Amino acid sequence: MSNEPTEPRADGQPPAVERGGLWGLILSTAGLVLLVPMGVLLSILGIYQGHKARRAAKQKNTTAPGAIPSVVLGWIGVAFSVLWLTGMLMxxxxxxxxxxxxxxxxxxxxxxxxxxxxxxxxxxxxxxxxxxxxxxxxxxxxxx
Incomplete structure (x- = not known):
């Protein structure tokens, strides 16, 4: 995927944007806030949604705003949940x-x-x- 913006569509409308990255960002943020056990699930869903949005944007030659931050926040949420769970077990x-x-x-x-x-x-x-x-x-x- 190039860093250049996509061309406007033939009907003069602005280029389509893959919105799945924003949903992934919402899920990952909720996962970061909630922690264990729902937080892990939401963080994993945010990671999945971010990857899915990036893949779809690449196929459609569009952008997926929020896809990369959703993956990053999702992994941070998973890491915090693992640390919290480890502390609880210890x-x-x-x-x-x-x-x-x-x-x-x-x-x-x-x-x-x-x-x-x-x-x-x-x-x-x-x-x-x-x-x-x-x-x-x-x-x-x-x-x-």
């Missing part, structure tokens, strides 16, 4: 304990205790797995 016991604690927390102070317990559990686990001293493990503040 720290499943800590997350599960936090969810159980949070389900029993009925006040702000007990929720803060759950948040602090999660920070400490994560700090201990990361220190054990990396060999770093616990005071050198940086963790952001989260929770209420």
């Amino acid at each position: 720290f499943w016991s800590e997350v599960d304990a936090y969810q159980q604690c949070s389900s029993r927390a009925h006040t702000v102070s007990t929720q803060r205790q759950c948040d602090e317990a999660l920070r400490e559990d994560l700090r201990d686990t990361i220190a054990q797995r990396t060999g770093l001293p616990e005071e050198q493990v940086p963790l952001p503040k989260f929770g209420i």
